Amino acid sequence: MLWFVARRVAQAVPMLLSVILLIFVLMQFTPGDPVQAMVGQYPVPQSFRDSLTAEYHLNAPVWTQYWYFLVNLAHGNMGYSYASHESVTSLIAERLPNTLLLAGSGYIVGIVLGGVVGLITATTKRRGFDTLMQTGVVTAYAIPSFWLGQLLVMLFAVHLGWFPTQGMAPVDSNATGIYWFLERLSYLILPMLTYAVYEGARVTRLTRVSVIDTLNQGYIVTARMKGLSRWQTVRSHVIRNSSLPVVTALGYSFAVAMGGSVLIETVFSWPGIGLLLVDSIKQRDNQVVIGLVVVIAVAVIVMNLLVDMAHALLDPRIRA
Amino acid sequence: MRSASIAECGHEESNAVKETQLLDIHDLVVHFLREEQVVKAVDGVDLRVKPGESVGLVGESGSGKTVLSRSIARLMANAVIDKMSGQVVFQNTDLLSLSERELERRRRKSFLSMVFQDPLGYLNPTKRVGRQVAEALPPELSRRSRRHRVAELFTQVGLPGDKASLRLYPHEFSGGMRQRVLIAMALASRPRLLIADEPTTALDVTVQVQVLNTLERLHREQDMALLVITHDLALVAELCDRVYVMYAGQIVESGDVETVLSSPHHPYTQGLIASMPGQRRRMNKVDGLVGSVPNLALLPSGCRFRSRCPHAFDRCEEMPPLMPTSTGSTSRCWLSEPEAEGEDPS
Amino acid sequence: MSLSGDSVDTAELAPDLDAPRPNTSPGWSRGNATHEWWARMRASRSGMIGLVVLILLIAIAMLAPLISPYAPNELAGESLQAPSRSHLMGTDNVGRDVLSVVIYGARIALLMGLLSAGLALLVGGLVGGVAGYAGGAIETILMRVTELFQIIPLMVLALFVVALWGSHLWLLVVAVTIAIWPLEARIVYGQVKALKDREFVQVARVAGAPHAQILAREILPNALPPVIVQVSLDAGLAILTQTSLGFLGLGDPNAASWGQLLYAAQSYLSTAWWMSVFPGLAVALAIIAFSLLGDGLNEIYNPHQRRGTLGRSR
Numbered sequence: 001m002l003w004f005v006a007r008r009v010a011q012a013v014p015m016l017l018s019v020i021l022l023i024f025v026l027m028q029f030t031p032g033d034p035v036q037a038m039v040g041q042y043p044v045p046q047s048f049r050d051s052l053t054a055e056y057h058l059n060a061p062v063w064t065q066y067w068y069f070l071v072n073l074a075h076g077n078m079g080y081s082y083a084s085h086e087s088v089t090s091l092i093a094e095r096l097p098n099t100l101l102l103a104g105s106g107y108i109v110g111i112v113l114g115g116v117v118g119l120i121t122a123t124t125k126r127r128g129f130d131t132l133m134q135t136g137v138v139t140a141y142a143i144p145s146f147w148l149g150q151l152l153v154m155l156f157a158v159h160l161g162w163f164p165t166q167g168m169a170p171v172d173s174n175a176t177g178i179y180w181f182l183e184r185l186s187y188l189i190l191p192m193l194t195y196a197v198y199e200g201a202r203v204t205r206l207t208r209v210s211v212i213d214t215l216n217q218g219y220i221v222t223a224r225m226k227g228l229s230r231w232q233t234v235r236s237h238v239i240r241n242s243s244l245p246v247v248t249a250l251g252y253s254f255a256v257a258m259g260g261s262v263l264i265e266t267v268f269s270w271p272g273i274g275l276l277l278v279d280s281i282k283q284r285d286n287q288v289v290i291g292l293v294v295v296i297a298v299a300v301i302v303m304n305l306l307v308d309m310a311h312a313l314l315d316p317r318i319r320a
Numbered sequence: 321m322r323s324a325s326i327a328e329c330g331h332e333e334s335n336a337v338k339e340t341q342l343l344d345i346h347d348l349v350v351h352f353l354r355e356e357q358v359v360k361a362v363d364g365v366d367l368r369v370k371p372g373e374s375v376g377l378v379g380e381s382g383s384g385k386t387v388l389s390r391s392i393a394r395l396m397a398n399a400v401i402d403k404m405s406g407q408v409v410f411q412n413t414d415l416l417s418l419s420e421r422e423l424e425r426r427r428r429k430s431f432l433s434m435v436f437q438d439p440l441g442y443l444n445p446t447k448r449v450g451r452q453v454a455e456a457l458p459p460e461l462s463r464r465s466r467r468h469r470v471a472e473l474f475t476q477v478g479l480p481g482d483k484a485s486l487r488l489y490p491h492e493f494s495g496g497m498r499q500r501v502l503i504a505m506a507l508a509s510r511p512r513l514l515i516a517d518e519p520t521t522a523l524d525v526t527v528q529v530q531v532l533n534t535l536e537r538l539h540r541e542q543d544m545a546l547l548v549i550t551h552d553l554a555l556v557a558e559l560c561d562r563v564y565v566m567y568a569g570q571i572v573e574s575g576d577v578e579t580v581l582s583s584p585h586h587p588y589t590q591g592l593i594a595s596m597p598g599q600r601r602r603m604n605k606v607d608g609l610v611g612s613v614p615n616l617a618l619l620p621s622g623c624r625f626r627s628r629c630p631h632a633f634d635r636c637e638e639m640p641p642l643m644p645t646s647t648g649s650t651s652r653c654w655l656s657e658p659e660a661e662g663e664d665p666s
Numbered sequence: 667m668s669l670s671g672d673s674v675d676t677a678e679l680a681p682d683l684d685a686p687r688p689n690t691s692p693g694w695s696r697g698n699a700t701h702e703w704w705a706r707m708r709a710s711r712s713g714m715i716g717l718v719v720l721i722l723l724i725a726i727a728m729l730a731p732l733i734s735p736y737a738p739n740e741l742a743g744e745s746l747q748a749p750s751r752s753h754l755m756g757t758d759n760v761g762r763d764v765l766s767v768v769i770y771g772a773r774i775a776l777l778m779g780l781l782s783a784g785l786a787l788l789v790g791g792l793v794g795g796v797a798g799y800a801g802g803a804i805e806t807i808l809m810r811v812t813e814l815f816q817i818i819p820l821m822v823l824a825l826f827v828v829a830l831w832g833s834h835l836w837l838l839v840v841a842v843t844i845a846i847w848p849l850e851a852r853i854v855y856g857q858v859k860a861l862k863d864r865e866f867v868q869v870a871r872v873a874g875a876p877h878a879q880i881l882a883r884e885i886l887p888n889a890l891p892p893v894i895v896q897v898s899l900d901a902g903l904a905i906l907t908q909t910s911l912g913f914l915g916l917g918d919p920n921a922a923s924w925g926q927l928l929y930a931a932q933s934y935l936s937t938a939w940w941m942s943v944f945p946g947l948a949v950a951l952a953i954i955a956f957s958l959l960g961d962g963l964n965e966i967y968n969p970h971q972r973r974g975t976l977g978r979s980r
Contacts, residue, residue, distance in 0.1 A: 015817070022814045023826070030830045037830060142954040144906055146913050147928065147946035150935060154943075158936045165935065218441035221395050225434050226456035226505065227427030230420075236455065237444050244446075252816075259821030263910055267932065277822070278914050281829040289829045297818050315446055316489040 001312065001319050008308050012301055019297045020073065023290065024066050034058045034065070040286030044082045052079075078291035083283045088291040092273060096295070098168060099272030103261050105188065106195020107254070114200040115246070118207025122215070123234060133204065140201035145260050149194045149267035156190060163190050166269035191268040198260065202253055206246045214242040244315055251307035255300045341409070342513055342545050343369040343392070343432070348406035350384075350391045357617035358402050361387035363569035365406075366642075369513060374539055374546040376556030376577065378592065379566035382613040386437075388566070389515050389549050393434050394423055411512065428458055433506035437518035439498035443490040449501050450486025456508035473504040478534050496527035503534065513545045514538075520555065532559060553596050557581055565589050568613055568624040571642060575649025585651035587629045623653070631655060706966045713962015719955035727772040736763040738770035738922035749940050756940035759930055762922070764940055768948050771924040775952055778835075779905035782842035786904070787897050789843065790850025795889075797851075798858030799881060809855060812848045820845045824907055828916050835918045842907045846900050853896045857889035891967035895960050902956030909949050924949050 030037035035049050035058055053059060057068045072078070078088040121133045157165040163186050164170075170183065214220065215238065223233040261274035269275065273292055280288035312319045350362035361384040369375045379385045392408055394415055408415040410432060418426070436442040444452060453470050461469065471481035477500040479485065490498055499519065506514055516535065520528040536559055539546045548559055556563050556577060563580050565573040565588065573586040584590045591609040611628045620626060622637040629636070635654045642650045643657060707713050726733065735754075743752065745761040755764035797808035815823065827841035861867055867884050875883075911917050912925015919926070924945040931941035 015814075018810070018814050019817050022811075022818070026826065027830060040829070138954065138957065139950075142902075142950045142957060144909060144913075144946065144949050144953075146910065147942065147949065150928070150931065150942045150946065153935050154939050218436060218438060219444040221390075222436070222442045222444075222452075222502070222505065223455070224395055225393060225427065227424050227431070227509065228455065229424050237447075240446055241444065255817070255819040259819030262821055262825065263913065266914060277825060278916075281825060281914075281916065284829075286829060289826065293818065293822060293826050296822050300817050300819065317445055317491050 004312050004319055005309060008305055012305050016298065016301055017070070019301065020070065020294060021066065023293055023297070024069055027290065028062065038079065038286055038290070039082070040289070041284030042082050042286075048080075048082065073294065078294065079287035081280070081285055081288045083280070083285040083288070088288050091276065091288060092291055092295055095271060095273045095276050098270060099261050099265070099274060102188065102191055102265070102270055102272060103195060103257050106192045107199055107257055109192060110196040110199025111203050111250070113196060114203025114205075115207050115243070117200070118204040118246075119211055119234070119239070119242075121204070122208045122211035123230075123238075134208075137201045137204050140197050141205075144263075145194055145198050146263040146267050148197060149191065149264055152190050152194060153267065163187070166267075168271055191264050191270055194264050194267070195257065195260065199253065199257060202249075202256075203246060206249050207242065210242040210245045211238060213245075214238050217241070240314060244311065247307060247310050247314065251300070251304040254303040254307075258296050258299065340370055341368050342371045342373070342411065343367070343547070344407070344409040345392065346407040346409065348388070348391065348408060349403060350387055350401070351403040352387075353402045354617065359616045360384075360569050360619060361616055362391060365566075365569075365571055367564055367571065367574075369545050369547055371512065372543045372545055373562065374548070374560045376560035376563040377547060377549045377566055378551065378553055378556055378563060380551055380592075380609075380613050382616070383566045384569040384616065385549050385566045386517055389434065389517050389547070392515060392547075393432060394418075395434070428509055431509060431511055432513035432515060433509060433511040435499070435502050435506050435514065435516040435519050438522055439495065439502050440490065440522075442502060443498060445490055448487050448489060449493070452490075453486075453501065453505045453508060456505045458509075469508075470504075473507055476507065476538065477501075477504045478530070479504065494527075495523050496531055499523060499527075499531050500534065503531075503538070507538065507542075510542075511544060513547060515547045515549065517549045518551070519548070521550070521552075535559065553581065553592055565592065568619060569616060570624065570652065572625065572652040573649060574642075575645075575647070579647050579649050583647050585645045585647070585649060585656040586625075586653045587631050587655070588625050589651075591628075625653075703966060707962060710962040710965045712958040713965060716955045716958030716960070716962055719951060720959055723772055723776060723952055723955060726769055727776050730769050730773055734766045734769040736766040738762070738767050739920075740766070748938075755944045756938065758927065758941050759934055759938070764927070764944055767922045767927050768924065768944050770922045771927065771945060771948060772952075774921055774923045775905050775908065775949070778839055778842070778908050779901050779952070782839050782846065782904040782908065783897055783901040785839065785843040786847040786900060787850050787893070790847040790852075791854045791893070793847070794851035794854030794856075795858050795881065795885075798855040799862060799877070799885070801859075801862075808851075812851045812855075815844070815848045820903075821907065821910060824911060825914075825916070828911065833911070833916050833918065835921060838908065838911055838917065841911070842904050845907060846903055849900055849903075850893070850896060853893055854889060857892055858885055861885050861888050891963075895963045895967065898956050898960035898963055902953040902960075905949065905952050905956070 027034070027037045034056075035052055038052055038056070038058075039049065055068070056072065057064050060068075076089050078092070080087050081091055084091060117133055121130045124130055153165050157163045168184075168187050219237055220233060223237050228236065258274075261272060262277055263274070264270070265272045265274035266278055273295070277289060277292045280286075280292070345365060345367040348362055348365045348367075351358050351360050353359070363384075365388060367375075367377070367388075377385050377388070391404070392410075392415070394408075404416065406416070413426075415423070443449070450467075450470050453473060454466050457466055457469055467486075470486060474481035474485065479497060479500050490501070493501065499522075503519075514535075519535065520531050523531060532555065535546065535548075538544060539559075546559065548556065550556060560577050563574065563577045564571050565580070565586065567588050573580060573584065573589045580589060581593065584593055588609075595609050609628065614620065614624060614627065622639055623629070623632070624639075626632045626636045633654075640652050640654045642652045645651050645656045707717070739762060741761045743757050743761055743763070745757055745759050747757040749756040749764075755768060758764055758767070793808050793812060797805045797812075818826070824841040824845040827844055828838065831837050831840070862885070867880060870880050870884050908917075909923070909925035909928070912923050913928045913932075915929045917923055917925050917929070927945040928942060928949075931938065931945070934941055
């Protein structure tokens with residue numbers, strides 16, 4: 001297992017370097033000079049442009065530029081946002097926990113919900129329930145996440161008044177202890193639900209296919225022959241085995257969630273990195289945009305690494 | 321009309337000896353749906369196994385023998401079944417009439433067990449073998465006696481019963497060892513009948529012999545009846561007392577192994593024997609089998625072997641019943657009629 | 667679904683039901699096939715629903731000037747009016763007729779969606795096809811690059827391109843194309859790679875047919891079915907991505923699109939529900955249409971795995 005982890009980590013490093021190279025290459029295709037690509041249209045003084053040119057060696061050949069791009073990243077230096085007068089690193093560090101809270105909770109709720117519903121739809125003998133859930137999944141898939149967010153806001157926040165419409169916390173709050181928590185929770189629920197519906201639909205679909213596939217395996221016949229009941233068979237042989245492809249797909253699904261955070265955070269004005277990305281694009285503050293794309297790509301690679309390890313934990317065959 | 325004649329043929333006998341039979345299959349019909357076609361996998365089969373007896377069921381792949389074995393253990397999916405009728409009487413209970421719950425209860429204690437063809441597919445790849453075998457034990461056992469019993473089962477089938485081996489995963493075993501794990505699992509409930517579906521097909525020749533020996537030893541020591549399902553007559557000759565030959569969903573010949581092998585009546589059996597390696601020269605009168613089993617969804621009328629039979633004649637357009645032959649076996653062929661053979665049965 | 671493992675069994679049991687693979691190219695022959703295609707399409711519930719909705723959308727897009735009560739950017743009345751007889755879907759914050767914007771929006775959505783999906787097929791098909799056919803180092807390099815593009819989330823990649831290059835209408839199409847082409851590349855790659863080793867391709871190769879001819883005559887016709895399915899699904903994805911960019915305020919501000927309307931609606935959620943509900947419905951409808959069509963096509967081309975999104979169709 002240790003050997004497996006070491007090998008996977010070693011494989012992730014070139015992946016990381018190539019993704020950063022891809023980002024770098026895309027920047028090279030930007031119209032205008034390289035400084036322009038880095039700072040965008042945001043008005044900055046000439047002195048800042050000069051310092052960037054020096055720092056990233058923007059007058060040197062492309063490969064040298066890539067090298068210094070990497071060196072700066074390795075030092076945790078992702079540039080300076082002139083729009084917010086803060087270093088990009090600290091700007092992102094400030095927003096990242098908010099995104100992780102929202103996307104993470106929505107992700108987990110969605111996976112749990114989707115897993116349970118998928119398992120039930122695959123094993124149930126009631127076709128009506130299966131069809132209903134399947135239709136629900138198609139619908140959930142077709143509804144754009146941001147529109148679902150808008151609908152939820154209109155229904156639960158505006159019309160019913162159960163939850164706040166946007167933000168992460170009230171501007172002036174002196175609630176403490178459990179009240180503080182409940183207050184925060186009331187802000188979290190709607191955006192989290194938006195995530196969860198989408199993620200849940202995806203996981204439901206994956207789980208259903210995977211469970212049906214597992215049920216057709218020989219060892220299920222063996223289990224029945226041993227005299228295990230339906231439920232015992234499901235618990236002991238189906239859940240773990242059918243979770244393998246679902247777990248594998250969760251890495252990709254995390255990338256989708258990161259993409260979705262841009263939209264959902266915008267609907268709910270949730271101060272995470274998604275909202276930061278959109279705001280920075282609108283302000284033409286490219287340093288922040290580049291930093292964010294790098295961070296998101298790294299997050300996806302790390303997530304894929306974790307998924308691989310989870311897969312290895314669940315499946316002894318690949319732990320070599 | 322056809323089914324009536326089959327019933328006539330076997331029924332008096334089965335009434336007379338009912339108590340002594342361990343397994344008594346009577347007129348079993350299993351048709352299932354596949355791509356909107358009715359597949360007549362088992363079509364009016366009678367089969368009996370006495371306690372402690374070893375019986376072979378022989379046929380080419382596609383003859384319906386696997387479905388038959390699955391139906392005995394009630395391990396076929398209900399979803400695709402088009403028609404299922406007849407009786408599968410095991411220890412005086414008709415298994416086909418049992419509820420799912422009752423079946424589960426019976427599977428756990430002194431019921432019948434199965435060993436499958438492909439040991440890798442029939443073992444859960446993500447579970448340690450020890451735990452998989454332990455699952456088959458009665459739930460009321462304590463943890464300790466459970467572990468003890470699993471180790472005991474492992475040694476019985478010729479596997480190392482030490483702790484480390486029990487903690488291995490199926491992929492860490494060889495094919496023969498996996499088959500032994502399956503056998504150990506099947507033995508856990510101390511079954512009175514073990515159905516072995518192609519138990520050695522997936523294995524190397526040397527390993528085949530070892531697994532066979534193990535099966536035979538268990539059969540003798542534990543007084544456990546065996547129903548061996550195979551395409552391999554040599555295996556039947558080695559392991560079984562009686563044999564049923566199955567073709568296209570029907571039994572076409574049955575009798576003592578020695579009788580059937582030395583004087584086969586049905587042309588299909590003759591073909592099977594002729595196809596055995598090493599038999600070609602001795603029985604050079606009969607050709608080996610040509611062609612393959614007809615599509616079970618599109619069966620011809622009359623004798624189902626007609627299209628491949630070297631002796632087919634007009635009468636074969638009518639389905640022959642299973643009839644007793646001069647040597648004491650039964651055969652589903654008009655040529656096996658005592659008159660047709662020109663011999664006096666008495 | 668029962669817990670008894672039936673499929674293993676039936677497959678072992680009746681091998682004759684599976685016709686032997688012919689030695690010749692099994693590509694869809696013309697003429698008779700069209701008839702059969704249509705017969706199978708009609709048997710597919712999801713496929714028919716998708717097709718009908720899509721035809722409806724295309725008709726609306728094409729006939730927009732005839733059926734739309736107002737011009738898309740015309741100030742048709744007072745702003746923020748609730749749906750009424752004169753404005754069936756109400757008016758937006760600047761006084762445009764929502765219904766008219768929704769109708770004209772179908773043009774932009776379909777046009778840009780299909781354009782991006784088509785371009786993505788072109789790029790992806792080329793990369794995937796070459797990688798699958800050539801093999802060796804070319805295969806490795808091309809597919810690694812494809813994977814790289816997929817590490818960055820689709821939406822983030824599209825946004826990055828917009829940030830770097832700007833958000834003119836055609837740049838948005840390019841952004842979406844860049845984001846979704848890897849999907850196409852992978853499916854084409856898989857198909858070509860699998861087909862390359864099939865007998866009828868080998869036969870053509872031994873006979874000395876040039877690569878281009880083998881690709882065009884033997885491989886492409888057979889690789890097409892799953893690719894068509896994927897394109898149908900991705901056209902929906904392209905529309906979604908396009909609308910998402912619009913919703914974020916990064917679309918073309920002058921084009922009357924669904925995304926742009928939803929972007930405006932964001933500021934009026936508490937007062938003007940109609941600004942969000944109707945364009946949102948339109949987006950959902952378009953995506954459903956493409957995804958159901960994809961399911962239907964899948965049922966046609968892969969009749970063995972008949973499990974569409976609308977339940978177990980039969």
